[in-house]
Amino acid sequence: MSNKNVKDSVEVAAKSAQEQLDSLKTQLEQLLHDRINPALLEAADRADHAVANARELRDYQVHNVETRVRARPLAAILISAVVGFIAGRISK
Template structure:
């Protein structure tokens, strides 16, 4: 009988340890999710929004630059476009 009591006690202790470990892991997971949602996600979102804004500003600046160059030398722009179109057309065959 003594061996059975020891075995039952060990099984109960192992079960309790398993439950405690699961509870602690669940609590740790919840803390990690809370940390990520409070600190990491907003920082990454702000950085992404800043990068998108910068890229949009750069694209708009380049578009204005191209418009200025094309309007300053329209014949040269048409000639360059024709040559590029011809070369791309030949390469696509």
């Protein structure tokens, strides 16, 4: 093979490789646009709903505890003292 033939073969191979890379790039962009981005958006939306539900549950539980403590303050103090005593004994 002559030097020119080798050079032409290398150029053809490089052009073919570049076309394949461009095709893969286009396919990847399409995949990201059609599949990955919507899935990520859906997952983020679900996470937002889960956080909102957890906050609502927390607020409900805090209100519930506040109501019980206000209804029976002495019982709440005694329960807290017993729990604190037991936790102190366990931690030694």
